[in-house]
Amino acid sequence: MQFAMNRAIDTKALIVGGLLLLLTGFALAGTTGTEFQIFYQLVTDWMGGYLGRGLALLAVLVGVGTGIFRGSLMFALIGIGVAMVLFVAPNVINGILGAAI
Numbered sequence: 001m002q003f004a005m006n007r008a009i010d011t012k013a014l015i016v017g018g019l020l021l022l023l024t025g026f027a028l029a030g031t032t033g034t035e036f037q038i039f040y041q042l043v044t045d046w047m048g049g050y051l052g053r054g055l056a057l058l059a060v061l062v063g064v065g066t067g068i069f070r071g072s073l074m075f076a077l078i079g080i081g082v083a084m085v086l087f088v089a090p091n092v093i094n095g096i097l098g099a100a101i
Contacts, residue, residue: 044090052090056083 046052063079 047090056086059083
């Protein structure tokens with residue numbers, strides 16, 4: 001019984017390992033490919049534009065509303081933190097990846 005269980009796990013590990021080896025060719029797409037450039041630009045524009053600002057304001061409003069409901073300012077601070085991350089994240093990611101490439 002134990003031998004059959006180990007054999008099933010070994011078979012699954014071999015299948016997953018084989019699939020991972022097949023996917024190694026896609027690793028180059030992160031540095032040289034332009035397949036996802038349009039998608040990246042779209043999401044960056046959303047986060048830096050009115051969608052990102054709207055989500056940031058919504059996070060602050062939900063945080064303040066929850067803070068008032070629960071009687072704690074911590075939720076308002078969390079909402080402000082989420083808003084800052086939403087608005088600043090594209091620039092931080094560009095800075096990190098731009099320096100690495």
